[in-house]
Amino acid sequence: MTDKPGTPTIYEWAGGAEALNRLTEAFYGHVRKDPVLAPVFADMDAHHSQHVATWLAEVFGGPTQYTEHHGGHQHMATKHLGRRITEEQRRRWVDLLLDTADEVGLPSDPEFRGVFLYYIEWGTRMALIYSGENPPPVDAGDVPRWHWGQTPPWQPKAEDPAS
Structure with a gap:
C-alpha cells in the first residue's frame, strides 16, 4: 500500500532527517545512562545513532x-x-524512545504516533525474534517501508526442505 499522491511521507511528516537525527541522538544519550539498556549498548559504535536515524528515514x-x-x-x-x-x-x-519523541518534539498527532508506534512495536519484536535462540534465516529482503495505511504482516521465508 502506498500513500495518496500529494500526501507527505511519514518521514516528511516527522520532520525529515534533522528530526530523526535529533531523536536518535537524544535517545541514545538516554540509553547510555539507562540501567536496563546501557549493558546492551555498551559497545555501541560512535555512529550508531546516525545509522539508526538513517534506517528510520528509509x-x-x-x-x-x-x-x-x-x-x-x-x-x-x-x-x-x-x-x-x-x-x-x-x-x-x-x-x-516514545518519551524521547515527546522530548524532541516529533509530531504528536494520533495518526503519526499510531504509525510510528506500529513500526517501533513491530521492529522491536523482530529484534527479539532475530536475537533469540532460533532466529529465522536472515534474507536480503528490502527494508520494510511504513506508510500511512497498514502494512501486511512479515512472513519468514520457508526453509528449503532439501537443505
Missing part, C-alpha cells in the same frame, strides 16, 4: 541511504543475532 519513506551505504535489511537483522534481547529490554527501548 523505513518511513525517506532516502534509501541505509540500503545504499549500510547493507539494508540483511545488515540490520544480523546486528541482532545472538544478542538475547529480553522482553524487559525491548519494552524499555520502546518506552524510552
